[in-house]
Amino acid sequence: MPGRNHKKLPTPLNKQPCVESEMQHLADFKVGVDNVIFSVDTAQNRLLVLLVMRQQEPFLNSWSLPGTLVRQGESLEDAAYRIMAEKIRVNNLYLEQLYTFGGPHRDPREANDSYAIRYLSVSYFALVRFEEAELIADKVSGIAWYPVKDVPQLAFDHNQVLAYGHRRLRNKLEYSPVAFDVLPATFTLNDLYQLYTTVLGDNFADYSNFRARLLKLGFLSDTGIKVSRGAGRPATLYRFDAEAFAPFKDKPLVFI
Amino acid sequence: MPGRNHKKLPTPLNKQPCVESEMQHLADFKVGVDNVIFSVDTAQNRLLVLLVMRQQEPFLNSWSLPGTLVRQGESLEDAAYRIMAEKIRVNNLYLEQLYTFGGPHRDPREANDSYAIRYLSVSYFALVRFEEAELIADKVSGIAWYPVKDVPQLAFDHNQVLAYGHRRLRNKLEYSPVAFDVLPATFTLNDLYQLYTTVLGDNFADYSNFRARLLKLGFLSDTGIKVSRGAGRPATLYRFDAEAFAPFKDKPLVFI
DNA sequence: ACAAAAGTGTTTTTTATACACCCATGC
DNA sequence: GCATGGGTGTATAAAAAACACTTTTGT
Numbered sequence: 180m181p182g183r184n185h186k187k188l189p190t191p192l193n194k195q196p197c198v199e200s201e202m203q204h205l206a207d208f209k210v211g212v213d214n215v216i217f218s219v220d221t222a223q224n225r226l227l228v229l230l231v232m233r234q235q236e237p238f239l240n241s242w243s244l245p246g247t248l249v250r251q252g253e254s255l256e257d258a259a260y261r262i263m264a265e266k267i268r269v270n271n272l273y274l275e276q277l278y279t280f281g282g283p284h285r286d287p288r289e290a291n292d293s294y295a296i297r298y299l300s301v302s303y304f305a306l307v308r309f310e311e312a313e314l315i316a317d318k319v320s321g322i323a324w325y326p327v328k329d330v331p332q333l334a335f336d337h338n339q340v341l342a343y344g345h346r347r348l349r350n351k352l353e354y355s356p357v358a359f360d361v362l363p364a365t366f367t368l369n370d371l372y373q374l375y376t377t378v379l380g381d382n383f384a385d386y387s388n389f390r391a392r393l394l395k396l397g398f399l400s401d402t403g404i405k406v407s408r409g410a411g412r413p414a415t416l417y418r419f420d421a422e423a424f425a426p427f428k429d430k431p432l433v434f435i
Numbered sequence: 436m437p438g439r440n441h442k443k444l445p446t447p448l449n450k451q452p453c454v455e456s457e458m459q460h461l462a463d464f465k466v467g468v469d470n471v472i473f474s475v476d477t478a479q480n481r482l483l484v485l486l487v488m489r490q491q492e493p494f495l496n497s498w499s500l501p502g503t504l505v506r507q508g509e510s511l512e513d514a515a516y517r518i519m520a521e522k523i524r525v526n527n528l529y530l531e532q533l534y535t536f537g538g539p540h541r542d543p544r545e546a547n548d549s550y551a552i553r554y555l556s557v558s559y560f561a562l563v564r565f566e567e568a569e570l571i572a573d574k575v576s577g578i579a580w581y582p583v584k585d586v587p588q589l590a591f592d593h594n595q596v597l598a599y600g601h602r603r604l605r606n607k608l609e610y611s612p613v614a615f616d617v618l619p620a621t622f623t624l625n626d627l628y629q630l631y632t633t634v635l636g637d638n639f640a641d642y643s644n645f646r647a648r649l650l651k652l653g654f655l656s657d658t659g660i661k662v663s664r665g666a667g668r669p670a671t672l673y674r675f676d677a678e679a680f681a682p683f684k685d686k687p688l689v690f691i
Numbered sequence: 692a693c694a695a696a697a698g699t700g701t702t703t704t705t706t707a708t709a710c711a712c713c714c715a716t717g718c
Numbered sequence: 719g720c721a722t723g724g725g726t727g728t729a730t731a732a733a734a735a736a737c738a739c740t741t742t743t744g745t
Contacts, residue, residue, distance in 0.1 A: 204506050204507055205465055205504045205505065205506055205507065206465075206466065206505050206506055206507045206508070206509065207463060207464070207465070208463070208464040208465065208466050208505075208555070209461055209462075209463070209464065210462065210464050210466075210537065210553075210555060248461045249461065249462050249464075249537075249553075250460050250461055250462055251460055251461065251462045252462070252539050253462065253539070254537060254538040254539060255535065255537040255538070255555075256538075276534060276535065278532060279511065279532065279535040279557050281466065281505075281510060281511040281557065282510040282511070282512075283508050283509070283510060297466075297505075297507075299464070299466060299511075299555075301535050301537065367697085368697085368698090369696080369697075384734075384735070384736095385735080385736075385737085386697090386698095387698080387699080387700090387736090387737080388734070388735065388736085390697095390698075390699095391699085391700095392733090392734085407696095407742095407743065407744085408696080409695080409696085409743095409744075410694070410695045410696065410743065410744045410745075411694085411695040411696025411697065411742075411743055411744075412695085412696055412697040412698075412741060412742035412743050413696090413697080413742075413743065414696080414697060414698090415697085415698090623724085624724085624725090625723080625724075640707075640708075641708080641709075641710085642724090642725095643709090643710080643725080643726080643727090644707075644708065644709085646724095646725075646726090647726085647727095648706090648707090663715095663716070663717085664723080665716095665717075665722080665723080666716065666717045666718075666721070666722045666723065667715075667716060667717080667721085667722040667723025667724060668714060668715040668716055668722085668723060668724040668725075669715070669716070669723095669724080670723080670724060670725090671724085671725090692745100693744105693745090694743105694744090694745090695742100695743085695744085695745105696741105696742090696743080696744100697740100697741075697742075697743090698739105698740080698741070698742095699738105699739080699740070699741090700737100700738085700739075700740090701736105701737090701738080701739095702735105702736085702737085702738100703734100703735085703736080703737105704733100704734080704735075704736095705732100705733080705734070705735085706731100706732080706733070706734080707730100707731080707732070707733080708729105708730085708731075708732090709728105709729090709730080709731095710727105710728090710729090710730105711726105711727085711728080711729100712725105712726080712727080712728100713724105713725080713726070713727095714723105714724075714725070714726090715722100715723095715724080715725100716721105716722085716723090716724095717720105717721090717722085717723105718719105718720095718721090718722105
């Protein structure tokens with residue numbers, strides 16, 4: 180499990196520094212990139228993650244995070260964007276590296292003997308707008324948004340990767356303005372509030388205080404446009420003002 | 436640069452799913468682990484990072500972060516702990532994964548043609564107690580604590596890795612109790628305060644408020660022992676009480 | 692008219708910040 | 719006795735939390 184670690188050091192093995200002759204003991208790797216792609220269905224207040232059905236061994240016909248192996252001349256980030264481009268059509272997205280899982284035997288393709296190629300996975304975390312995201316279902320391959328609450332058993336250690344991504348998402352939402360990457364360009368304060376409650380659970384300020392706090396920060400600009408959603412008073416549409424937000428960057432600001 | 440990313444997706448290249456025939460286009464990797472090892476010299480109020488002088492090409496005779504290549508059957512974390520054990524003798528340490536740097540051409544051993552082996556680096560972040568850390572200088576290899584303020588040009592992209600590690604250290608210190616892994620088992624509140632100012636700069640609460648806040652949290656237990664350091668009133672030694680801290684775990688608590 | 696959704700304001704409590712002051716020791 | 723580092727308290731400002739209330743729409 181990634182995260183904190185407190186351990187005693189093994190007793191130092193008074194060994195020689197790494198020399199050429201040791202080359203043969205080094206592991207050879209293929210490097211995979213797996214994306215944890217989140218979106219929020221504001222209509223149904225559900226946090227979703229994108230899963231694909233595996234078309235090949237190992238774990239044929241298991242759901243898994245969309246992933247790929249890194250190609251020659253391709254950076255890790257390139258690979259992560261390639262996965263996105265293959266699975267989904269979006270105009271905006273937020274993407275950052277998550278964690279690298281690299282223990283031996285995490286991939287069954289690694290034969291039992293220790294001379295086989297190792298498979299290492301660098302995971303990326305992505306956030307896209309649900310409404311404008313168009314899934315690319317190439318031929319019969321399964322691809323679907325799953326509510327994170329009921330994801331099934333996944334291939335490899337992907338449940339663990341997902342759990343880690345979910346934790347990161349919660350943190351990101353609290354400490355940085357990623358929310359505005361998932362919402363449409365203009366949104367109501369209620370949309371924003373729903374997003375927060377959906378992802379974080381409703382253990383934070385009530386709507387009235389949430390509202391007051393955010394407006395005081397001053398990086399939401401009133402578009403003047405009102406939109407009516409069924410009964411009730413129409414809501415004003417706001418727009419995220421990146422320039423006005425700039426001064427808050429890298430501050431330990433929390434806007435729950 | 437690791438961190439936030441907003442990008443347009445490339446236009447989706449309507450390609451086939453990854454099949455066996457593509458195996459030959461995949462990159463082959465050796466995986467390195469590099470550790471950013473910090474300690475704090477409380478006597479001189481300096482934040483230090485451990486550097487080693489490279490004994491081999493590439494970057495022979497450049498300072499670099501201590502690192503190694505991952506061996507067969509060894510996990511990434513194992514490799515990180517092995518580096519520690521080879522360079523330093525300590526009783527306690529904090530260690531966690533930092534970031535994975537994996538672009539092509541980040542290592543000059545990668546030949547110019549794109550068919551060569553790629554070198555990927557998984558960095559780890561470590562924190563040790565300066566006073567009890569004993570450096571292991573195997574034969575003539577250079578190894579030294581450097582004040583982070585004046586680290587020289589390092590091998591590879593290690594200056595970048597260090598910068599990222601430094602950022603993580605500052606965050607960790609603010610949001611989690613790592614400080615108690617670097618301090619001796621018993622310490623004065625001034626030791627703790629010095630540590631914070633050294634790492635974070637003194638842009639936070641004055642000593643009196645710092646003190647009041649921490650004591651109110653209740654996870655520092657008074658040992659009753661007083662210690663005198665030159666002139667002035669003797670200070671009480673405190674001990675970090677992990678059990679009393681437990682309820683604060685995973686809370687968005689900030690104790691600056 | 693009234694329910695539903697949006698938006699405003701007020702009160703109370705808690706936390707942050709600044710700073711004044713007392714305490715114990717070495718020299 | 720006085721400089722030095724350790725420790726306590728108070729007064730003020732700001733932020734968080736709770737919640738009552740008004741406004742504007744659809745039906």
